[in-house]
Amino acid sequence: MTPTTPLLSTLESxxxxxxxxxxxxxxxxxxxxTPGYRTRDIxxxxxxxxxxxxxxxxxxxxxxxxxxxxxxxxxxxxMERPDGNNVNLDREGLLMSETQLQYQIGVQLVKHQFHQILxxxxxxxxx
Amino acid sequence: MNLFDSLSVSGSALAAExxxxxxxxxNMANAETTHTEAGGPYRRREVxxxxxxxxxxxxxxxxxxxxxxxxxxxxxxxVMDDPTPPIMRYEPGHPDANKxxxxxxxxxxxxxxxxxxxxxxxxxQLNASAVAAEKQMIQQTVDILKS
Numbered sequence: 001m002t003p004t005t006p007l008l009s010t011l012e013s014x015x016x017x018x019x020x021x022x023x024x025x026x027x028x029x030x031x032x033x034t035p036g037y038r039t040r041d042i043x044x045x046x047x048x049x050x051x052x053x054x055x056x057x058x059x060x061x062x063x064x065x066x067x068x069x070x071x072x073x074x075x076x077x078x079m080e081r082p083d084g085n086n087v088n089l090d091r092e093g094l095l096m097s098e099t100q101l102q103y104q105i106g107v108q109l110v111k112h113q114f115h116q117i118l119x120x121x122x123x124x125x126x127x
Numbered sequence: 128m129n130l131f132d133s134l135s136v137s138g139s140a141l142a143a144e145x146x147x148x149x150x151x152x153x154n155m156a157n158a159e160t161t162h163t164e165a166g167g168p169y170r171r172r173e174v175x176x177x178x179x180x181x182x183x184x185x186x187x188x189x190x191x192x193x194x195x196x197x198x199x200x201x202x203x204x205x206v207m208d209d210p211t212p213p214i215m216r217y218e219p220g221h222p223d224a225n226k227x228x229x230x231x232x233x234x235x236x237x238x239x240x241x242x243x244x245x246x247x248x249x250x251x252q253l254n255a256s257a258v259a260a261e262k263q264m265i266q267q268t269v270d271i272l273k274s
C-alpha cells in the first residue's frame with residue numbers, strides 16, 4: 001500500500017498545471033514590449049480534465065502518474081497593437097493573481113492530506 | 128518547466144528593460160552632444176527586443192536538461208542607430224559650426240524619450256511584481272515541508 005491517496009495525484013497534476021500556466025503568463029509579461037509577440041496560454045480546464053481522467057485510469061491500474069505535457073497555444077480575440085504585439089497587461093495581471101491563488105489552494109490541500117495521514121498514524125488523537 | 132524557469136523568464140525581462148532604460152538615459156544625456164569620437168553629432172540609439180529561448184527547447188523541455196534561456200524569455204537582439212538626420216541650428220560662434228554657421232545637433236525629442244522611459248519603467252515594475260508572485264509560490268511550496 002502506498003501512502004499517497006488518489007486525491008494527492010490529482011493535486012499534483014493541478015499544481016503542475018498552475019505552474020505551467022504561471023510560466024506562460026510570466027513569458028507574456030516578459031514580452032510585453034517585443035514586437036510581433038502573440039499572447040500564449042494553456043487551456044486550464046481542458047488539461048485538468050485530461051489529467052484527472054489519466055489519474056483515475058492509472059489509480060485503477062495501480063500505476064504512477066504520467067508525465068503531463070500541456071499544449072501551449074496562442075490566445076485569440078485580443079486587441080493587437082500596431083507593432084503586432086497583443087499582450088494585454090490587465091488580462092495577464094488578473095490571470096497571474098488567479099493562478100497564484102489556485103496554487104495556494106493546491107498547496108493547502110496537499111498539506112491537509114498529509115495532516116490527515118499523520119492523524120491516522122497517530123490514531124486520531126493528537127496533532 | 129518549473130517555478131524557477133518562470134523566475135528566469137521574468138529576470139530576463141528585468142535585464143532587458145534595464146538596458147532599455149540605460150539607452151534612453153544615454154539619449155537624454157547626449158541630447159545636445161555635437162561632437163563624438165566617431166565624428167559628427169551623437170546618434171540617437173534604440174533597442175530591439177526579440178523572444179529568446181527557442182521553440183526547439185520548448186519541444187525538448189521534458190527530455191533534455193535545461194540549457195540556455197528558459198522558453199518565453201526576452202532578449203535585446205541589437206541596439207540600432209536612429210537614421211533620422213541631425214537637426215541643423217544656426218550658431219555661428221559654436222566650435223562645431225560648419226562654414227555657413229550651422230551646427231548639427233542630434234535629432235532627440237526629450238518628450239519622446241520621457242514617454243519611452245516611463246513605458247520602460249512600467250514594464251520593469253510589472254515584471255518585478257511577477258517575480259514577487261513567483262517567489263511567493265516557491266515559498267508556499269517550501270511551506271509544505273513545515274507542519
